[in-house]
Amino acid sequence: MTHPVPTPDTTMPEGISAGPSGSGDAGDVLRTPTVDRVVSLMPGFVYVFNHTTYSNDYTNRSVGEQLGYSSEEIRDFGAQMMMHIVHPDDHPKMSEHLARIAQLDGDDSISFEYRVFRKDGRQRWLRSVDAVFDRAPDGSVLRHIGCASDVTIEKEAELRLEQMNAELEAKVSERTRDLAKLNGELESRIAERTYELQDAVDELEQLTYIATHDLKVPVNNLCRLGLMLGDNAHLLAPDQAEQVGWINDCATQLSAKIQGLVLVAQIRLSSVLPSELLNLRGAVMDAVGRFEATMGQGARPVTIKVADDIFVDFARFELDSILSAIMDNAIKYADPSRALEVTFRADLLEGKVTLLVEDNGTGLDGERDRDKVFGLFQRAHKEPAGSGISLYCARRMLLRRGGDISVEGHRGKHAVFNLQFPKRGETSGDG
Amino acid sequence: MGDMIKPVNRILLVDDDAVTNMMHSRVIERSGRAKRIDVATDGQEALDIIRADLLAGSPLPELIFLDINMPGMGGFEFLEHYANLQINPDAQLIIVMLSTSLLEADHARAEADPNVHSFCDKPLRVEKLLELVEEFQIRMQMKRPAA
Numbered sequence: 001m002t003h004p005v006p007t008p009d010t011t012m013p014e015g016i017s018a019g020p021s022g023s024g025d026a027g028d029v030l031r032t033p034t035v036d037r038v039v040s041l042m043p044g045f046v047y048v049f050n051h052t053t054y055s056n057d058y059t060n061r062s063v064g065e066q067l068g069y070s071s072e073e074i075r076d077f078g079a080q081m082m083m084h085i086v087h088p089d090d091h092p093k094m095s096e097h098l099a100r101i102a103q104l105d106g107d108d109s110i111s112f113e114y115r116v117f118r119k120d121g122r123q124r125w126l127r128s129v130d131a132v133f134d135r136a137p138d139g140s141v142l143r144h145i146g147c148a149s150d151v152t153i154e155k156e157a158e159l160r161l162e163q164m165n166a167e168l169e170a171k172v173s174e175r176t177r178d179l180a181k182l183n184g185e186l187e188s189r190i191a192e193r194t195y196e197l198q199d200a201v202d203e204l205e206q207l208t209y210i211a212t213h214d215l216k217v218p219v220n221n222l223c224r225l226g227l228m229l230g231d232n233a234h235l236l237a238p239d240q241a242e243q244v245g246w247i248n249d250c251a252t253q254l255s256a257k258i259q260g261l262v263l264v265a266q267i268r269l270s271s272v273l274p275s276e277l278l279n280l281r282g283a284v285m286d287a288v289g290r291f292e293a294t295m296g297q298g299a300r301p302v303t304i305k306v307a308d309d310i311f312v313d314f315a316r317f318e319l320d321s322i323l324s325a326i327m328d329n330a331i332k333y334a335d336p337s338r339a340l341e342v343t344f345r346a347d348l349l350e351g352k353v354t355l356l357v358e359d360n361g362t363g364l365d366g367e368r369d370r371d372k373v374f375g376l377f378q379r380a381h382k383e384p385a386g387s388g389i390s391l392y393c394a395r396r397m398l399l400r401r402g403g404d405i406s407v408e409g410h411r412g413k414h415a416v417f418n419l420q421f422p423k424r425g426e427t428s429g430d431g
Numbered sequence: 432m433g434d435m436i437k438p439v440n441r442i443l444l445v446d447d448d449a450v451t452n453m454m455h456s457r458v459i460e461r462s463g464r465a466k467r468i469d470v471a472t473d474g475q476e477a478l479d480i481i482r483a484d485l486l487a488g489s490p491l492p493e494l495i496f497l498d499i500n501m502p503g504m505g506g507f508e509f510l511e512h513y514a515n516l517q518i519n520p521d522a523q524l525i526i527v528m529l530s531t532s533l534l535e536a537d538h539a540r541a542e543a544d545p546n547v548h549s550f551c552d553k554p555l556r557v558e559k560l561l562e563l564v565e566e567f568q569i570r571m572q573m574k575r576p577a578a
Contacts, residue, residue, distance in 0.1 A: 246450045246453060249450045250450055253448075253450075372502065378500070378502070380503065381503060382447065382472055382473050382502045382503045386502075388502075
């Protein structure tokens with residue numbers, strides 16, 4: 001020590017020899033020329049502390065002088081020097097440290113860190129490592145030897161690190177609180193939006209119900225009245241008879257559009273149908289079978305290149321509707337100048353089934369016609385007349401279950417529909 | 432003043448709906464403001480008519496009533512192709528988009544097209560027709576050099 005030495009009753013160091021002098025046995029032992037040379041070269045302070053006198057029997061250099069105090073000041077401090085230079089907060093810990101040394105076994109050592117003040121007021125950190133120097137016959141510690149070194153740089157770095165860690169932890173806590181708050185707000189917003197969306201869906205369903213049920217009655221009546229007027233057209237002036245014809249045409253169009261809306265509404269309802277593993281080849285063959293009669297005499301047999309072991313995870317009603325829409329489209333837009341050829345080709349890649357359906361009809365331009373082919377009440381071709389519903393519905397059904405449909409081709413030559421089915425087990429229940 | 436308006440030579444109706452075309456034809460015929468009415472049932476057919484006129488050096492229709500949604504080539508696609516025809520601005524052609532569309536986007540798109548004169552609701556009313564024919568004739572008079 002430079003050890004501070006607690007008085008027996010307490011707390012305070014006493015009887016420390018602050019000079020570079022040694023005394024007693026320990027001083028003699030350490031004052032051989034070689035040892036003296038070694039300890040004088042060592043950084044820090046080497047000391048032997050006497051537990052009976054509570055003073056150092058030996059120190060290699062004066063702590064006081066190293067901390068900038070004058071000889072007079074050191075003398076004035078006397079045995080209470082350490083009391084003056086050790087940070088008051090460290091006094092109790094120092095007493096505890098001395099008590100622990102008295103309990104040390106054999107060659108065990110313990111270390112202790114504490115603060116001292118330089119004369120200029122700056123604080124320094126010292127670290128002591130202490131071990132028993134000699135014992136009384138009853139085993140109690142007579143003296144201990146120690147080495148104290150200046151670890152201010154290390155301690156200040158350590159303290160800065162601790163402070164930075166504390167600041168970081170405070171920031172993390174703050175951010176965690178902010179995130180928790182944001183999460184709370186987000187959840188509340190999601191709940192609000194979900195409610196709004198559900199409200200919108202409910203309203204839309206109500207409107208759909210009105211469109212598909214309530215409008216049908218007056219439209220059907222309009223159609224019927226138009227036909228009744230038509231039956232009496234011979235009683236009307238030519239202009240009037242013509243206008244009655246127009247009214248009937250309009251009523252028929254209106255009825256068809258409402259029927260289309262009914263179908264679209266049914267798709268919404270079909271989205272709750274459970275999906276099941278369906279054999280694609282079987283489904284394609286069924287669909288082709290349903291249209292055989294309408295394909296015409298000149299049509300070539302439909303080519304089905306779909307392996308027996310390909311299955312799709314889909315609702316049966318919807319798969320049948322989609323395949324029917326594709327077949328119906330191929331037949332409707334067959335080119336009268338050549339025999340209709342339709343080919344179904346399925347591939348299974350990484351668990352995803354793709355079905356390509358190619359026909360050599362009047363053809364489609366993928367880039368130009370895509371929106372019209374799949375748009376509601378839209379048509380890519382003027383002739384023949386169509387409702388513009390079935391392929392819209394097919395796409396909606398596929399999208400809702402995690403699949404998709406696209407079209408490529410060339411006007412006047414061919415069209416290729418690319419149906420992508422969702423992976424098994426990844427079918428969305430509802431869209 | 433309406434009686435003093437000279438009829439235009441030709442009006443082109445572009446619409447896929449047969450009833451609409453018949454009704455519009457009837458309105459124009461009864462107004463007496465067009466010597467001839469041509470009908471195209473999609474944008475492609477309308478383009479073919481205009482291309483044929485250009486090729487033959489014949490006068491173009493003075494007024495075109497253009498629908499937006501048609502199977503095959505729609506109204507906006509027609510306008511894209513029409514712009515590529517690079518028709519002389521002095522041709523004084525008036526294109527009016529006719530639609531029942533409530534979509535703001537359709538109105539904005541039509542109004543942004545320099546070749547579109549205006550956007551109006553279907554079916555065409557005779558008052559609107561007279562207004563357009565009058566505007567066309569005033570433009571023609573302004574274009575003629577002073578005697």
